[in-house]
Amino acid sequence: MQTITNTTxxxxxxxxxxxxxxxxxxxxxxxLGFVMVRTQSQRTAFELxxxxxxxxxxxxxxxxxxxxxRLGNAAPPLPPSVGALERRSxxxxxxxxYVFQLALPLSGWALVSVSTLEIPSMPFNLFVMPNxxxxxxxxxxxxxxxxxxxxxxxxxxxxxxxxxxxxxxxFLLRDSVLTRMITPSSTGE
Amino acid sequence: MRARxxxxxxxxxxxxxxxxxxxxxGDATGSYTISQAGSAIRFTIGKAGGGGFDGAxxxxxxxxxxxxxxxxRSKVDLTIYPESVGTGQGRIDAFLRSDAVFDATNSPEIxxxxxxxxxxxxxxxxxxxxxxxxxxxxxxxxxxxxxGLKGGTIKFHVTGKVLRSRYGMDVGTxxxxxxxxFDMTLTGRRG
Numbered sequence: 001m002q003t004i005t006n007t008t009x010x011x012x013x014x015x016x017x018x019x020x021x022x023x024x025x026x027x028x029x030x031x032l033g034f035v036m037v038r039t040q041s042q043r044t045a046f047e048l049x050x051x052x053x054x055x056x057x058x059x060x061x062x063x064x065x066x067x068x069x070r071l072g073n074a075a076p077p078l079p080p081s082v083g084a085l086e087r088r089s090x091x092x093x094x095x096x097x098y099v100f101q102l103a104l105p106l107s108g109w110a111l112v113s114v115s116t117l118e119i120p121s122m123p124f125n126l127f128v129m130p131n132x133x134x135x136x137x138x139x140x141x142x143x144x145x146x147x148x149x150x151x152x153x154x155x156x157x158x159x160x161x162x163x164x165x166x167x168x169x170x171f172l173l174r175d176s177v178l179t180r181m182i183t184p185s186s187t188g189e
Numbered sequence: 190m191r192a193r194x195x196x197x198x199x200x201x202x203x204x205x206x207x208x209x210x211x212x213x214x215g216d217a218t219g220s221y222t223i224s225q226a227g228s229a230i231r232f233t234i235g236k237a238g239g240g241g242f243d244g245a246x247x248x249x250x251x252x253x254x255x256x257x258x259x260x261x262r263s264k265v266d267l268t269i270y271p272e273s274v275g276t277g278q279g280r281i282d283a284f285l286r287s288d289a290v291f292d293a294t295n296s297p298e299i300x301x302x303x304x305x306x307x308x309x310x311x312x313x314x315x316x317x318x319x320x321x322x323x324x325x326x327x328x329x330x331x332x333x334x335x336x337g338l339k340g341g342t343i344k345f346h347v348t349g350k351v352l353r354s355r356y357g358m359d360v361g362t363x364x365x366x367x368x369x370x371f372d373m374t375l376t377g378r379r380g
Binding site (some may be wrong): 047116117125130 | 238278280281283284287288360361363
């Protein structure tokens, strides 16, 4: 039980599970988004888009939970071996990752809300998710479609940077930055 | 005084209606060609969370044969061209025409052939028949209400519900209802 929450020396299971779950769904959503707009069959495309919306709403819920958890929990500091530049840039990169995690599902929600197609959202066919109260128009739809597209590519670039940094910590710097996000038994030292 | 006038009016209406209907049906016997002018085939599909979307078919053809001596031998044939579907939203029209829904290229016609007609009232009838869409045929029922008969022109208001899933058009359920509500005005011209 004690390993659920974070301490000043390690991450707990809640943080670890949320991190990887969101990471996997986030990359899956990028791939799904890329594929669904290139699918020839209109039926398959429609179904993939509905799945993308369902996963997007799930992601939004998980991210809100994660931000709340992050704000209410201590985060272990970086190992002492990490240099000054990284010490300053890492929190900024992480802040940017949080911004994208929120902005992507929200921009998708805005897109379906303003779309003149008026297709309802029903995450996993469980309930009807209301639209954001934004006026619908073709212009607003193309604006949010572009915003969602740019955010997706910028977000996935940031994720790639994040993955490279983690791999660098593990294989080049040989510190615990990656392993402490895999299991709580890996402490900061 | 007012009550007496109302009563009189009601009695007059009761007397007038069956007579009127009898005249109408007596005159109706014959064959009619459904004309697109004066006719409309509209449909509505309910949407999760309320509302729905409406559409209409712009092109169709058909015949109505009314046999007043034996109403059961009356017949309705209707062919709808799904390529002509219109909802007011071009992207939805393209989706409906595609193989996601009508597959209009490979199945250019939706056909209804009545198998029986039974009177349900002075001006109403239940029309049972076989509906064929995308190569699948199922029995369907429609309610026809005689809306007018003037000269050689006859007009019916036809309503009915069709389950789209049976015709391989279940895409989008349960976001969009499986029930398609038809609301048609069919105007036939004699001959």
